Amino acid sequence: MECAKCSQELTSPKKTAKCSVCDSSFHPSCTRIKNLDTYKQMNKDRRSKWKCDACKAKSAKSVKPAVEEDSSSESDSNDQVNVAAVLAKLSRQVGALASVPTDVADLKKSVEFMSSQFDVFVADMAKMKSDVQKLESENQKLKSSVDNLQTKVDYLEQESRRMNIEVHGVPETRNEDCEKIVKDLASFLEVDIDLKRAFRAGPMKSDRSRKILVELKSEESREAIANAAKRNEELVASRFSKSWPSKRIYINENLTGYRANLLHQTKMFAKQANYKYVWIKNYNVYMRKTEGDRAIKVNKIEDLSLHS
Structure with a gap:
């Protein structure tokens, strides 16, 4: 249940002031009662007859001398109750609208924060991409250096054989x-x-x-x-x-381990790609597809993909 004035939740019936006319409920502090302690000091009879500000105002305007009362008084009273209910409803809606500027301000702050965080994220991603590109370039250089060293070491080892x-x-x-x-x-x-x-x-x-x-x-x-x-x-x-x-x-x-593996891989490739001849000459690996074709020298495993 919500307060008809501020639209905030009412936590307990003992802390709630209820209008005897329109049945709307309020925080005591949202009414002329001012605070909860004053409300607690009211006796049961006063609480049961208590009217909200809107209903009290309507009652004051509708009071007439007793001699002027006629059969239409009951109908007028019902109209007054209906008007009071409508006014109470409007009051609740106005109270709810009062919080809209605050909500909009909070939403704006959230959007601005998310925007700034997104900018940081984009900057971080750009830096990471740059770092990855540098690492890839360095890795390629290292791979090239390792390949050169491997070639030199293999050459020296093969020379010893x-x-x-x-x-x-x-x-x-x-x-x-x-x-x-x-x-x-x-x-x-x-x-x-x-x-x-x-x-x-x-x-x-x-x-x-x-x-x-x-x-x-x-x-x-x-x-x-x-x-x-x-x-x-x-x-x-x-x-x-x-x-x-x-x-x-x-x-x-007597081949080195590197060249023995290269020969093995070349033979496997030759079976799949229909190369008829694979051989070793002066420690180098060669292959030929058919009789009369030119001999292809295989220096490294990557060369095989060029002839598939």
Whole structure:
């Protein structure tokens, strides 16, 4: 329930003054009673006969001598009550309108605050965008530097392997002599090599034998045995031991981890893109789509996307 004067909520019947004519309710402080303490001091009879200012004013104007009262007095009284009710309603509406300027002012302040906050947000977003662009530029420079360093490190590592080869497909046996195996392979291929040493390399695997890493004394020996092995399709394990399977033995250049991965990725790409040939020459990866096409050198994995 709201006060008919100020339109604020009435919290308790004991703190509410009620008009005996129009039944409108008020805060005592919103009437001529002035305050709650004065209202509490009024006895029950006075409270029950209490009239609001509007109804009291109407009653004063409508008072007539008793001799002039006639049968129309009851109708006039009802009209007075209706007018008083309308006036009370208007009073409540006017009271409600009184708070509109304050509400508008508060709304204006809120809008201004939100506008200022939005401006701050826009400025912060612009700064963040600028910072991100700077970071992206710095990241690109760092990536370029890392790529250059990786290329240099890979080159130096590959240079240290220029006289090495890898032998794949030779079954691993106990007490084997890797140097003798390599010499037997060279003899079968009719190639003279300057052997420095040979040994198994890499982690043990249950499903296949480890590769034999061969260190030679010259690049000429490396090129001779690697090229001869590629041309000879009869290089199978069973030719060197009856207990070995008839599986191909491969002799490859000893690639760095980076180039070995590049070769693997190039082979996978070639299967998907229908490139027929992929090979290694002087530690560089090449591919060719069909016989007679030009050879494509693959320097990095990103190069593959240029030929899809």
